[in-house]
Amino acid sequence: MGMVGGSTDAFIGAVHRRAAIMDGEIELVCGAFSSSPEKSAATGAALYLPPDRVYANYEEMIQKEKELPEGERMDFVAIVTPNHVHFPPAKLALENGFHVVCDKPLTHTTEDAEALVKIVEESGLIFCLTHNYTGYPMVKEARELIKAGALGSIRKVIVEYPQGWLSTLVEATGNKQASWRTDPERSGAAGGLGDIGTHAENLAEYITGLKITEVCADLTIFVEGRLLDDDANVLLHFDNGAKGILQNSQICNGEENDLNIRIYGELGGLEWNQMEPNTLIHKVQGSPARLLRTGVGALSEAAQAHTRIPAGHPEGYFEAFANLYRNFALAVRARWEGKDQDPLYDFPDVYDGLRGMKFIDTVIASDKSDEKWTKFIV
Amino acid sequence: MGMVGGSTDAFIGAVHRRAAIMDGEIELVCGAFSSSPEKSAATGAALYLPPDRVYANYEEMIQKEKELPEGERMDFVAIVTPNHVHFPPAKLALENGFHVVCDKPLTHTTEDAEALVKIVEESGLIFCLTHNYTGYPMVKEARELIKAGALGSIRKVIVEYPQGWLSTLVEATGNKQASWRTDPERSGAAGGLGDIGTHAENLAEYITGLKITEVCADLTIFVEGRLLDDDANVLLHFDNGAKGILQNSQICNGEENDLNIRIYGELGGLEWNQMEPNTLIHKVQGSPARLLRTGVGALSEAAQAHTRIPAGHPEGYFEAFANLYRNFALAVRARWEGKDQDPLYDFPDVYDGLRGMKFIDTVIASDKSDEKWTKFIV
Amino acid sequence: MGMVGGSTDAFIGAVHRRAAIMDGEIELVCGAFSSSPEKSAATGAALYLPPDRVYANYEEMIQKEKELPEGERMDFVAIVTPNHVHFPPAKLALENGFHVVCDKPLTHTTEDAEALVKIVEESGLIFCLTHNYTGYPMVKEARELIKAGALGSIRKVIVEYPQGWLSTLVEATGNKQASWRTDPERSGAAGGLGDIGTHAENLAEYITGLKITEVCADLTIFVEGRLLDDDANVLLHFDNGAKGILQNSQICNGEENDLNIRIYGELGGLEWNQMEPNTLIHKVQGSPARLLRTGVGALSEAAQAHTRIPAGHPEGYFEAFANLYRNFALAVRARWEGKDQDPLYDFPDVYDGLRGMKFIDTVIASDKSDEKWTKFIV
Amino acid sequence: MGMVGGSTDAFIGAVHRRAAIMDGEIELVCGAFSSSPEKSAATGAALYLPPDRVYANYEEMIQKEKELPEGERMDFVAIVTPNHVHFPPAKLALENGFHVVCDKPLTHTTEDAEALVKIVEESGLIFCLTHNYTGYPMVKEARELIKAGALGSIRKVIVEYPQGWLSTLVEATGNKQASWRTDPERSGAAGGLGDIGTHAENLAEYITGLKITEVCADLTIFVEGRLLDDDANVLLHFDNGAKGILQNSQICNGEENDLNIRIYGELGGLEWNQMEPNTLIHKVQGSPARLLRTGVGALSEAAQAHTRIPAGHPEGYFEAFANLYRNFALAVRARWEGKDQDPLYDFPDVYDGLRGMKFIDTVIASDKSDEKWTKFIV
Numbered sequence A, B, C, D: 001m002g003m004v005g006g007s008t009d010a011f012i013g014a015v016h017r018r019a020a021i022m023d024g025e026i027e028l029v030c031g032a033f034s035s036s037p038e039k040s041a042a043t044g045a046a047l048y049l050p051p052d053r054v055y056a057n058y059e060e061m062i063q064k065e066k067e068l069p070e071g072e073r074m075d076f077v078a079i080v081t082p083n084h085v086h087f088p089p090a091k092l093a094l095e096n097g098f099h100v101v102c103d104k105p106l107t108h109t110t111e112d113a114e115a116l117v118k119i120v121e122e123s124g125l126i127f128c129l130t131h132n133y134t135g136y137p138m139v140k141e142a143r144e145l146i147k148a149g150a151l152g153s154i155r156k157v158i159v160e161y162p163q164g165w166l167s168t169l170v171e172a173t174g175n176k177q178a179s180w181r182t183d184p185e186r187s188g189a190a191g192g193l194g195d196i197g198t199h200a201e202n203l204a205e206y207i208t209g210l211k212i213t214e215v216c217a218d219l220t221i222f223v224e225g226r227l228l229d230d231d232a233n234v235l236l237h238f239d240n241g242a243k244g245i246l247q248n249s250q251i252c253n254g255e256e257n258d259l260n261i262r263i264y265g266e267l268g269g270l271e272w273n274q275m276e277p278n279t280l281i282h283k284v285q286g287s288p289a290r291l292l293r294t295g296v297g298a299l300s301e302a303a304q305a306h307t308r309i310p311a312g313h314p315e316g317y318f319e320a321f322a323n324l325y326r327n328f329a330l331a332v333r334a335r336w337e338g339k340d341q342d343p344l345y346d347f348p349d350v351y352d353g354l355r356g357m358k359f360i361d362t363v364i365a366s367d368k369s370d371e372k373w374t375k376f377i378v
Helices: A010-020 A037-048 A058-068 A087-095 A110-121 A137-147 A176-181 A192-209 A317-336 A350-368 B010-022 B037-046 B060-069 B087-097 B108-122 B139-145 B176-181 B192-208 B316-334 B350-368 C014-021 C035-047 C056-069 C088-096 C110-123 C137-147 C174-182 C192-208 C317-336 C350-368 D013-020 D039-046 D056-065 D089-095 D109-122 D137-147 D178-181 D192-208 D317-336 D348-367
Strands: A003-004 A030-032 A078-081 A099-102 A128-129 A154-162 A212-220 A231-238 A243-249 A258-266 A269-272 A281-283 A289-293 B002-003 B031-032 B076-079 B098-103 B127-129 B152-163 B212-220 B231-238 B243-250 B262-263 B269-273 B279-283 B289-293 C003-004 C030-032 C076-079 C099-100 C128-129 C154-162 C212-220 C231-238 C241-247 C259-266 C270-272 C279-283 C289-293 D002-004 D030-032 D076-079 D099-102 D127-129 D156-161 D212-220 D230-237 D243-249 D259-265 D271-272 D279-281 D289-293
Touching: A003 A010, A003 A058, A010 A317, A010 B098, A030 A037, A030 A058, A030 A289, A030 B087, A058 A078, A058 A087, A058 D002, A058 D013, A078 C056, A087 A099, A087 A110, A087 B098, A099 C317, A110 A350, A128 A317, A128 B176, A137 A258, A137 A269, A137 A281, A137 B127, A137 B316, A154 A192, A192 A231, A192 A350, A212 A350, A212 B231, A231 A350, A231 B243, A243 B243, A243 C241, A269 C192, A289 B098, A317 B031, A317 D317, B002 B010, B002 B060, B031 B060, B031 D259, B060 B076, B087 B108, B087 B289, B098 D192, B098 D259, B108 B289, B108 B350, B108 D089, B127 B316, B127 B350, B139 B262, B139 B269, B139 B279, B139 C279, B152 B192, B152 C350, B152 D137, B192 B212, B192 B231, B192 B243, B192 B350, B192 C014, B212 B350, B212 D230, B231 B350, B279 C110, B316 C030, B316 C317, C003 C056, C003 C270, C014 C317, C030 C035, C030 C056, C056 C076, C056 C088, C076 C088, C076 D109, C088 C099, C088 C110, C088 D137, C099 C317, C110 C270, C110 C350, C128 C317, C128 C350, C137 C192, C137 C279, C154 D030, C154 D289, C192 C212, C192 C231, C192 C241, C192 C259, C212 C350, C212 D212, C231 D230, C241 D230, C241 D243, D002 D013, D002 D109, D013 D317, D030 D039, D056 D076, D056 D089, D089 D099, D099 D317, D109 D348, D127 D348, D137 D192, D137 D271, D137 D279, D137 D317, D156 D230, D192 D212, D192 D230, D192 D243, D192 D259, D192 D348, D230 D348, D259 D289
Parallel strands: A003 A030, A003 A078, A078 A099, A099 A128, A154 A243, B002 B031, B002 B076, B076 B098, B098 B127, B152 B243, C003 C030, C003 C076, C076 C099, C099 C128, C154 C241, D002 D030, D002 D076, D076 D099, D099 D127, D156 D243
Antiparallel strands: A154 A258, A212 A231, A231 A243, A258 A269, A269 A281, A281 A289, A289 C289, B152 B262, B212 B231, B231 B243, B262 B269, B269 B279, B279 B289, B289 D289, C154 C259, C212 C231, C231 C241, C259 C270, C270 C279, C279 C289, D156 D259, D212 D230, D230 D243, D259 D271, D271 D279, D279 D289
């Protein structure tokens, strides 16, 4: 693995590194960790990389690595930069024959996203978008329960992603994480909606297997001086007639990172909270709720395939993230071995990424419209 | 207290009776418990009432009681019938000089509600609408914290009232509670929206002190054969610029009676759940959340005035309901004694009831409109 | 009902009154509320009792009421005084033909308790000891599940009753509740052990149907200047070979009134917490835990018989307490009607009370002993 | 790092490997993974180790690695075998100049433990015992709060470690984890007491800074046919006069891995549960409890030094375990650099291990004794 971005003062780069190496299938061999060659070199040194595998920029990395003999050169590129630097390295990597893991949202603009879909398709290479929350075992279990009909037809979906860390104008204090996320130049047309709302959209569609078809959105910038949305309330219509609510926020004072979802169908309901990820509550009217727990009892093959340790030993954020990297690595290995990718070891791809970008556009369009409903078409 | 409705097979009548007598301030002295004189008589007997104080109908009750000497006759009427039988007995009672406690929603139609407001005003009598959830001590505490500025300016309000008991066509099985609630003739223009959505609206406005000014609504009838809404998703705008979501449902499979609210302001957040009513969570970004508990520590005078017992001895639904009756009784007593009503011992009134009726109309109008926002004007 | 004790500044008297009247089966008709005739009179007035039914002391009450015609006089006596004033009025009431409801622990000394058992037996009257926590519907459910074999043979029982309110020398501050509870003259040989430890003992035996046969106890007075135990850690042996732990404390800083129990058998486990009394967790190794909830689904007849309202409307401390009074009233009525008492509507009796007194003695003896195990024999 | 034990069908070996590599400071370079050379070779291959660094047994590994040039040979040995194979490889490694990380309990017998202490002392090398639960950030926070006096003098400690996985005779079904743990030849004199009870003892002493001085124990074998204790109830006395309870069990049907601790002092209380490890509840009588959360607000330097990611991204079992390895690696690096070990980055050592072995002996002796109290002397 070669990494683009992720210098030592970044947040998500270290997450990707820990996730990548967790299962012993992936090794970091090179990187262009920063737009500053000095920072990149320092990061490489801190990671015990040989100096000649630490590059000044991603262009150099991709070119030099390509020149190395197979088996020695990196097998894929992990892109962990701010949103506006997703597309260029992804494009270059794919055009030079490298598989790609990319942080979300997919790109800075929808045009780039559509271009990237074509590039991936033409390259035939493997592309993983890190909608990491789908890597949790209990998310897999929820999806399998619904597939198996445990809820019957879905009627209502409530997905929420409240955070509180941007309750004040943090970006004015020099906080690096806040600065780029609230800057249209680096983040794109959306603030919180792109940063966390797309996770919520992806999670809802992933678990239910449904597609959102219409939205009615109310975006707000609550903190004076901020340039992008820090709160979103969205009504949803799904393709089977289900109704829903998506809300995300960065001004929910005191909330940490509380992605959660509740799904109700004709026969039962499910509830999952990212902050207690190893519990999935299964409800049925007139019966005791059942607390499904990671590692306990007869869970789906999918849940089991994404669990490392017996019940009661909490697996968390890094482990869920690592499940994407592990599955990506298995896909790459399958490719090497001429095998098909095993659907049990799934991960989000470039189409999920395009869908997220279009979701951003649709919600923003809805917010600006006086019409109640805006179609969500990809 | 004389009761209209509430025969032994009803649900809410027994609640009102237990609530009324809990604090030793109110005694049931007579009733017209059913449109069936036999049922009324049987209920009266089961309640140990003398047969001559059990009436065939409310008209008879009001007339006969009026003829009794003061001190012997009932002091007020409690109306616990289905929605379409709220207005007539309320009107008659007020016109004959009796104070009134009435279940919500106020009336069957908004016209009746407006008429009732006038009748109450002209009568100068005391009217209590049993939006009982405002009787919980931790609801009082939340309101006082907000009044005192603990959250700063409110930004976001999420109020939910999910139930699951109407996940199937229960009204077709002879269930009395389901039958009238889903019947436009008895329930009014709204189903779940009127039954529980108005509680949510009332709670949000009561705690925050804000007024909803616009709504964007999506109502659904999910269960085939049902005549009224069993699910509502509503975006809210408040008069201070706050945004919100109100959702209520009777098809949330496995949910019991989970009224809950989350409120976020510039300085902090609050969370309260009716099913664990003695806990109020106070959140502040970057600080540990505080678990405020009924009876623990320096709570507001309002919270303390609605608590009967030391901490850790759970008070619940009946006690909160009883707080309304106790406060109503104090208001009646103050009237007798020529004193002002103490604002510490508050209860919802006919204006809350009118507001609820208009909320129903507004949400229904919004649901039918293609415009995104519909003004909420009372 | 005539009440002994329970003046307006007491805690448990008001609880008994609310519990007694909740279901409309019992009416307070007279009382001797305080050793101070003035306080008694004031309490009677506050309760709207006619002055001639408010007595200066319990002797007078019992004598005068006995002289009233049947149907007019009180049907039973409720004793809500400090522990040292349980036995005398109970004895007098029984000897004069009145049924008795008595707060726990039964008496001030075990000698009195044994005497009282004989008096009850000789009188043939009905005696209820208010171990109120057994009145919760989910406690009934737990007992029925175990009776029905859901756990198989019980192996381990952990029962706890932590409070924190005596973490400091509250009794030195004039707190009335603290003063008598920590005073050997009024409380008896035990402090917290008698006040709350006996509830824990009673609950464990009630739910499991087992009897404690041996204890190994470690009592402590943590707060300097206190005269009676404020903390107890006790190992238990049960008659079927099960092992257990009972701990109660009044110095668990920050705990409110957290009586809780966990029971493990060959086939499963149960967990119940008094502070969230409407949930009973049923655990089975290798299966999802089931959240049994008051009012939800196919609960035992016993649980249903002690529930007043549909699921999700929390019933609490008063309602559980009221279940004892309601059941006692049904027993009295059955007696009047010449019927047998229905075992479905059970309540603790004088034998439970004697057992509690002997438990206190046994734990104190064990605490003083160097032997590991002390037999618990009643 | 070279590993002894931990073939692919083991549980704890994979945990150690993930923990070791998580922070990029440690690399697995060699191993003797099984007493079966074939299994060892297969495990090495699965881990992408070069075949010449995969050894048939630990003797060979230590000898061969020692012959490699510095910088190329392993820096330390990680021992993850069943208890009876802790001492021999630890001894050999230390005697050959390798630092050691060893799973707990320290050894098979107390004699070995005492011998090992001497060997460590004589070697001057670094020894880490993986009492991994002390690696959680909120455990560090609890310890720091107590050190800082937030609870005042400690009065009561309740530490529990219930599991349910040995509720039946699992060891008779060929379950490898169950087999060695319940076999005196491989596990030692204790079953659950050694496996999990020592974690509880270590945690209680680590957080409180107190030492247990006396115990009163009740051990049981509940499952017929089992050879070692599967349940322990123990009363504790601490060196400052505090009292306590320790209970561990493997027959608590339905429990997963629920290590938890409650500590009460003069000024407040703390509660922590391993299964929700990122929350620490701080209680104070008469005040709202505070929910301390990993990553939120002004936590101790110690808590912050063991956290990798912002609040709300749950870190779990692997991350806590990795904190021990990271701290061990820092200690080794400090040694290389001639620096002192930074006390902020602490980890359990051979003295904790000896204490655990003596605790096992003391509890077993107490269980067999008729005396109430047995001294715990190390």
